Amino acid sequence: MIQAAVETRDLTRRFGALTAVDALTLRIETGEVFGLLGPNGSGKTTTIRMLCGLLEPSAGSALVTGLDVTVAPEQVKQRIGYMAQKVGVYEDLTVAENLDFYAGIYGLRRGATRARLADVVAFLALGDRLGQLAGHLSGGWRQRLALACALIHQPALLFLDEPTAGVDPAARRRFWRTIHDLARAGTTVLVTTHYMDEAEQCKRLAMMSRGHLIALGTPAEVAAQVGGRGGTLEDAFVILQERDER
Amino acid sequence: MMPRFWPMFRKEFIQMRRDRLTFGMLIGIPVIQLLVFGYAIQTDVRNLPTVVLDESRTPESRDLIAAFENTGNFRVVTHVDGRPALDAAIARGDAQAGIVVPYAYPRDLARGTTATVQVIVDAADPLSSQAALSAAAGVAQVRNLAILSRAAGRSIPVEARVRPRYNPGLRSPNYIVPGLVGVILTMTMVLITAMAIVRERERGTLEQLIVTPITKTELMLGKITPYVGVGLLQMTAVLILGRFVFDVPLTGNILLLYGVSLIFIIASLALGLFVSTLVRTQQQAMQASFGFMLPNILLSGFMFPRQAMPEFAQWLGLLVPLTYFLKVVRGILLKGVGLEALWREVLILAGFAVVLIAASVRRFRKTLD
Numbered sequence: 001m002i003q004a005a006v007e008t009r010d011l012t013r014r015f016g017a018l019t020a021v022d023a024l025t026l027r028i029e030t031g032e033v034f035g036l037l038g039p040n041g042s043g044k045t046t047t048i049r050m051l052c053g054l055l056e057p058s059a060g061s062a063l064v065t066g067l068d069v070t071v072a073p074e075q076v077k078q079r080i081g082y083m084a085q086k087v088g089v090y091e092d093l094t095v096a097e098n099l100d101f102y103a104g105i106y107g108l109r110r111g112a113t114r115a116r117l118a119d120v121v122a123f124l125a126l127g128d129r130l131g132q133l134a135g136h137l138s139g140g141w142r143q144r145l146a147l148a149c150a151l152i153h154q155p156a157l158l159f160l161d162e163p164t165a166g167v168d169p170a171a172r173r174r175f176w177r178t179i180h181d182l183a184r185a186g187t188t189v190l191v192t193t194h195y196m197d198e199a200e201q202c203k204r205l206a207m208m209s210r211g212h213l214i215a216l217g218t219p220a221e222v223a224a225q226v227g228g229r230g231g232t233l234e235d236a237f238v239i240l241q242e243r244d245e246r
Numbered sequence: 247m248m249p250r251f252w253p254m255f256r257k258e259f260i261q262m263r264r265d266r267l268t269f270g271m272l273i274g275i276p277v278i279q280l281l282v283f284g285y286a287i288q289t290d291v292r293n294l295p296t297v298v299l300d301e302s303r304t305p306e307s308r309d310l311i312a313a314f315e316n317t318g319n320f321r322v323v324t325h326v327d328g329r330p331a332l333d334a335a336i337a338r339g340d341a342q343a344g345i346v347v348p349y350a351y352p353r354d355l356a357r358g359t360t361a362t363v364q365v366i367v368d369a370a371d372p373l374s375s376q377a378a379l380s381a382a383a384g385v386a387q388v389r390n391l392a393i394l395s396r397a398a399g400r401s402i403p404v405e406a407r408v409r410p411r412y413n414p415g416l417r418s419p420n421y422i423v424p425g426l427v428g429v430i431l432t433m434t435m436v437l438i439t440a441m442a443i444v445r446e447r448e449r450g451t452l453e454q455l456i457v458t459p460i461t462k463t464e465l466m467l468g469k470i471t472p473y474v475g476v477g478l479l480q481m482t483a484v485l486i487l488g489r490f491v492f493d494v495p496l497t498g499n500i501l502l503l504y505g506v507s508l509i510f511i512i513a514s515l516a517l518g519l520f521v522s523t524l525v526r527t528q529q530q531a532m533q534a535s536f537g538f539m540l541p542n543i544l545l546s547g548f549m550f551p552r553q554a555m556p557e558f559a560q561w562l563g564l565l566v567p568l569t570y571f572l573k574v575v576r577g578i579l580l581k582g583v584g585l586e587a588l589w590r591e592v593l594i595l596a597g598f599a600v601v602l603i604a605a606s607v608r609r610f611r612k613t614l615d
Binding site: 054086088090097101104146149 | 249250252253254256257260261264265449450451452453454455456457458459460461612613614615
């Protein structure tokens with residue numbers, strides 16, 4: 001059996017009285033683009049943060065690229081890339097300085113850095129912007145820079161938390177082309193989104209509501225779950241969520 | 247060893263240099279503080295504005311008033327004709343002292359009975375009134391001795407000759423400026439590091455940073471190291487200004503001073519790091535830093551001598567790094583003493599640095615909760 005990129009078992013996180021993620025069991029295969037859908041507060045971000053080692057689970061377990069995040073968080077961190085909802089690039093550094101910094105932090109060796117930086121810059125077409133301050137970039141370009149920083153160490157697994165929020169449609173489309181390119185090259189991508197057109201592009205989806213799964217499968221399977229032929233993903237999303245909240 | 251320290255250091259250095267406002271403040275604050283404190287804090291009270299009521303108007307009374315003025319503590323601003331006018335002048339604040347020479351003064355003096363002179367002092371400000379009181383007593387004493395010895399035909403039997411060492415002019419700046427080095431370093435170093443980490447948390451870059459394999463030690467050391475240079479620059483600015491504007495002597499070994507200051511700077515930065523692990527927002531960081539700073543300034547002996555404090559306060563003073571640094575910096579600058587006299591303080595400062603960094607690394611979590 002091929003190793004799963006992510007495998008959680010009863011993964012749970014409580015904040016005081018609130019259970020943000022409730023016994024989530026999920027398996028994400030290596031090399032797939034996996035979408036995590038759900039309304040605000042359904043536990044998507046908390047899930048991703050637990051998988052990245054940013055939050056400790058209250059219960060349950062999570063294997064990321066075969067490693068237990070609670071046991072070996074630092075090794076997991078070397079293998080994953082993460083783009084937070086609030087893009088975390090340094091606005092007072094230039095594009096090149098941001099990239100240099102993350103290359104150094106991920107421990108790329110001097111010689112390797114140059115080649116790898118050139119690759120990433122070419123891949124995300126950042127070449128013309130290297131000297132610009134990140135704070136002067138538009139939303140779309142800033143998000144590309146954040147992606148470049150998250151990719152600099154060639155992670156096997158990429159976590160994207162609402163990467164296209166506040167980005168114009170053309171930039172969004174370009175961003176998704178990039179995601180597919182990455183997947184083709186063997187990177188596993190876990191992405192959360194609000195946009196149904198983006199959800200459609202995932203190989204498989206998980207829908208969350210109030211911390212637990214309400215649907216899992218390919219976009220077509222999820223759309224079919226609420227019965228009724230010709231039902232769209234959006235219909236399924238709305239109906240399943242309402243059903244869950246009742 | 248710590249391969250990710252250098253990228254962190256480089257990044258922090260670029261950000262510091264690029265943030266013109268902060269960088270300007272880091273150098274500007276010490277200069278402004280030095281000038282303000284250096285000029286304003288004068289514990290030696292001189293030139294107290296004085297009102298004179300001379301009822302006798304004789305050469306003897308004028309002679310006496312001149313003696314008062316010659317102490318340098320009194321500066322006659324006005325003469326009045328009656329007691330009510332004198333009281334009013336002090337009440338209004340036009341004068342802080344009043345000298346009343348009674349009508350009978352020259353007569354009593356000539357007869358050999360005790361001649362009285364009244365000195366009225368506005369004691370609302372204890373420091374200045376104390377100086378006035380002792381100066382007034384001094385004037386009388388000197389007169390008495392002169393008259394008595396003349397009468398007895400012999401010189402005075404005992405005289406205590408006080409020789410103030412290390413600061414022969416009894417100048418406040420000599421005491422204040424070396425202390426200011428410590429105060430300014432404490433203020434800026436603690437605040438700047440406390441803010442530096444919390445700012446990353448607020449901007450969301452910390453989340454991105456702790457999802458990388460950087461270790462806590464690399465993160466913290468990379469963060470504070472660029473500011474060591476700032477601290478040394480600040481200190482140099484204060485010393486140069488102190489030397490040329492306030493004539494503060496640089497007696498001892500300057501290299502030793504820089505060595506010890508380096509340790510003190512690291513301890514202060516470490517204190518800032520520790521503060522940053524206790525707070526969540528820049529606002530809190532600023533408040534907490536001031537919270538740590540106040541006891542440093544009040545209890546360390548920067549303004550008020552520690553010997554004058556109640557025992558409990560003296561004890562508390564031993565818990566703040568500035569107390570030790572003040573002893574070192576005054577020792578080196580004013581007394582010119584070396585490591586053989588100061589090694590205990592140096593060791594304690596190093597201890598502060600190590601313990602605070604270790605505590606910060608321990609408290610810092612590479613998670614968001």
